[in-house]
Amino acid sequence: MTDHPLVQMRGITKRFGGVTALQDVNLEAYAGEVLAIVGDNGAGKSTLIKILTGVYQPSEGEIFLDGQPLEMASHSDAIAQGIDAVYQTLALADHLTPAANMFLGTELTRKVAGIEFLDNRRMKSEAARVLDERLGVRLRSMDVTTDSLSGGQRQAVAIARAVYHEDLRVLVMDEPTAALGPQETARTLKLIKALREQGLAVILISHSLDDVFEVADRVHVQRRGRRVGVVETANSTVQEVLGLIVGAPANDAA
Ligand SMILES: Nc1ncnc2c1ncn2[C@@H]1O[C@H](COP(=O)(O)OP(=O)(O)OP(=O)(O)O)[C@@H](O)[C@H]1O
Ligand SMILES: [Mg+2]
Structure with missing residues (x-):
């Protein structure tokens, strides 16, 4: 302190x-x-x-x-x-994966032959990394929709989003x-x-x-x-x- x-x-x-x-x-x-x-x-x-x-x-x-x-x-x-707040009634998109929620509106992309594609693999690994390294949370699978997560896990996804994108x-x-x-x-x-x-x-x-x-x-x-x-x-x-x-x-x- x-x-x-x-x-x-x-x-x-x-x-x-x-x-x-x-x-x-x-x-x-x-x-x-x-x-x-x-x-x-x-x-x-x-x-x-x-x-x-x-x-x-x-x-x-x-x-x-x-x-x-x-x-x-x-x-x-x-x-x-x-300065940010996380509420239990979180603004998460239920039908999307944790990674898609974390990168909603800020999607990572990669270029192949000059064409931009969503870099889903990197978003997934980045999401898993932030959850693990910053919050000590490991989800059993990253390939699930957010509505299948527990309340605590959903909260972790919302916090991970803030931690990743905001200072x-x-x-x-x-x-x-x-x-x-x-x-x-x-x-x-x-x-x-x-x-x-x-x-x-x-x-x-x-x-x-x-x-x-x-x-x-x-x-x-x-x-x-x-x-x-x-x-x-x-x-x-x-x-x-x-x-x-x-x-x-x-x-x-x-
Ligand atoms: N938007 C509002 N319009 C009018 N009064 C409000 C508004 N928001 C809060 N109040 C009043 O302000 C006071 C404090 O409310 P607040 O929601 O901050 O309490 P709280 O400590 O969070 O309570 P709780 O433990 O129930 O969540 C209450 O009397 C409440 O009715
Ligand atoms: Mg209150």
Whole structure:
């Protein structure tokens, strides 16, 4: 972990009409760490990361990358800065192979006698290489359609696409294990750790404090639109974080 945050949100407020979804929220994420964001339903977790990924613009507040202010008018502006998000409901084409999904719109080609052909063999080997080397994921076969993959494998394909095409520095995952069984969850947590080892800042939104304490370095706790605490998993407990989430007074001996 470096001593300056890679990405920093300062004084973020977001209003939707009369609803204040976020009130004066700060967030810091460092290169080479996993930062979890936890909080009850409606605490503002998704809104916060949609602002970080350029999907929403804040009503007030600023975002800095490497200490430089970021102006983001759209999600593609965030991608251009190396900030992206992967959702469980991924934009994958079900009837295409993992490799075709990874190279959708950016197909690799080769020329034979001056004529351009799709280089399917290289796309397949590149896709397999990125999945294996960057994410530690090996699919049983690359010659399958994406709808036959498990939820965790589909997620890996979507992350591999971002890792391959973008100079990815900050990856946000909103509830990546919510629909996964125990084995797939373990694989996804392993993949998150691999990305951390490669120096990314991984921001993980999760309702599972087991997952959070397994994989995260620090935990940002949201409650009713505000950040109510940041703890290090090494120096905290599930009980302490739960207390922050529900707003219980600390050490209340009632
Ligand atoms: N597009 C929107 N228009 C109006 N209100 C919104 C919009 N998006 C979010 N909100 C409100 O902002 C608040 C925070 O919502 P948000 O989705 O960020 O919560 P969350 O922490 O992600 O919750 P969950 O755990 O249920 O996913 C809620 O009160 C929600 O109703
Ligand atoms: Mg949410």
